[in-house]
Amino acid sequence: MRNKNNPLNDLIDQVKSSQIGGNGQNSIIEHDYRIEVIRKAIHLVSLSIPITYYFVSKTTALILVVPLMVAFLSIDIARYYHKPIEEWFYKYFGFLLRKRESDKEKKTLNGASYVLISATICILLFPKLVTITCFTILIISDITAALIGRKYGRHKFLAKSLEGSLAFFVSAVFVIALTPKIEYQFSEYLIGFAAALVGTVTEALPADIDDNLSIPISVGTVLWLLYYFILPSLNIYKLG
Numbered sequence: 001m002r003n004k005n006n007p008l009n010d011l012i013d014q015v016k017s018s019q020i021g022g023n024g025q026n027s028i029i030e031h032d033y034r035i036e037v038i039r040k041a042i043h044l045v046s047l048s049i050p051i052t053y054y055f056v057s058k059t060t061a062l063i064l065v066v067p068l069m070v071a072f073l074s075i076d077i078a079r080y081y082h083k084p085i086e087e088w089f090y091k092y093f094g095f096l097l098r099k100r101e102s103d104k105e106k107k108t109l110n111g112a113s114y115v116l117i118s119a120t121i122c123i124l125l126f127p128k129l130v131t132i133t134c135f136t137i138l139i140i141s142d143i144t145a146a147l148i149g150r151k152y153g154r155h156k157f158l159a160k161s162l163e164g165s166l167a168f169f170v171s172a173v174f175v176i177a178l179t180p181k182i183e184y185q186f187s188e189y190l191i192g193f194a195a196a197l198v199g200t201v202t203e204a205l206p207a208d209i210d211d212n213l214s215i216p217i218s219v220g221t222v223l224w225l226l227y228y229f230i231l232p233s234l235n236i237y238k239l240g
Contacts, residue, residue, distance in 0.1 A: 036150055039096050040143045043111070047139045049119050050132040054180070058240060061123050069116035076113045080104060114212035121213075126220045128240035130227075133179045133192065134220035137172045137199055142211055144171040145203060159206035168203055172196035172219075182227075182234045191226035198222045 053061045079089040093110075094102065101110045109117075118138070122131040149164020157165045176192035199219040203211055227236045 033150055035095065036146060039111075040146055042096070043115075043143055044139065046115050046119075047136065049115075050135045050139075053123065053128065053135075054132055054239075058123060058128065062120070065116060065119050065123060069113075069120050072113045072116050073109070076109050077107075080107045109210070111210070111212055114210040118213050118216050122216050122220055126224060127236045129180055129182065129236060129238065130220045130224050131216075132239075133176065133223060134195070134199075134216040136179055137175050137196065137219055138212065138216045140175050141168045141172040141196075141199065142203065142215060144168060158201070158204040160204040165200050165204045169196060169200040172199055180239060182231075182236060182238050185231070185234075187231060188227075188234075191230055192223065194226060195219045195223040 049065065052064065056064075075085065075089065078085045080086070090102075097110060100106070100108050115138075119135060122135055126134070145160070145164040145168035148167035149161040153161025153163045155162040173193055173196055176189060176196055179192075181188045196219070199215050202214050202218040205214075207214060224236070227234065
């Protein structure tokens with residue numbers, strides 16, 4: 001049973017009542033830091049993807065992720081073409097959408113769909129070690145950059161704030177320090193830091209590509225290439 005005294009439920013009800021619909025409506029998410037926190041708290045659930053992948057094979061990971069991707073993608077697309085699905089979707093999830101995610105002309109997918117598409121691509125293309133690292137950076141560093149940048153951002157850096165970008169890089173460095181390595185050589189950490197820097201710049205670029213795609217793919221590609229050219233003797237497929 002729903003707890004009526006829960007302040008989070010009260011906040012969600014307040015925002016949902018302000019959300020008229022997706023067609024040209026300025027979502028309150030653009031202005032309310034509290035809702036950004038809710039959005040990123042939900043985003044944090046995606047951390048289960050790299051954690052689960054560490055313990056299972058590539059095939060098993062795809063069996064788990066691909067059906068979820070298809071389901072989320074189907075609903076996300078259907079909301080633009082099927083009125084009952086649109087009404088249901090905006091009733092329960094509309095308050096979480098950014099303005100661009102509810103543009104009926106461009107028919108942009110929402111962040112959850114992009115996360116699952118990105119996870120599928122990374123699992124298919126990259127070695128397990130690379131996927132775990134780049135996807136963890138996506139979740140942790142994107143959350144950190146968004147919350148710090150929105151709250152404390154004062155100085156411009158490309159299309160984002162310098163404060164948010166610094167938060168992204170520092171948190172990505174922590175991720176590199178904690179995620180698995182092949183032989184835990186110092187050079188592995190250095191190339192990880194280089195990939196984190198690329199992710200930081202990618203996140204701040206004024207690009208139309210969703211961050212949930214651009215960040216893990218750019219970080220994963222750079223990390224894989226640096227392992228290949230700088231540490232060719234290491235078996236990057238050691239984890240799978």
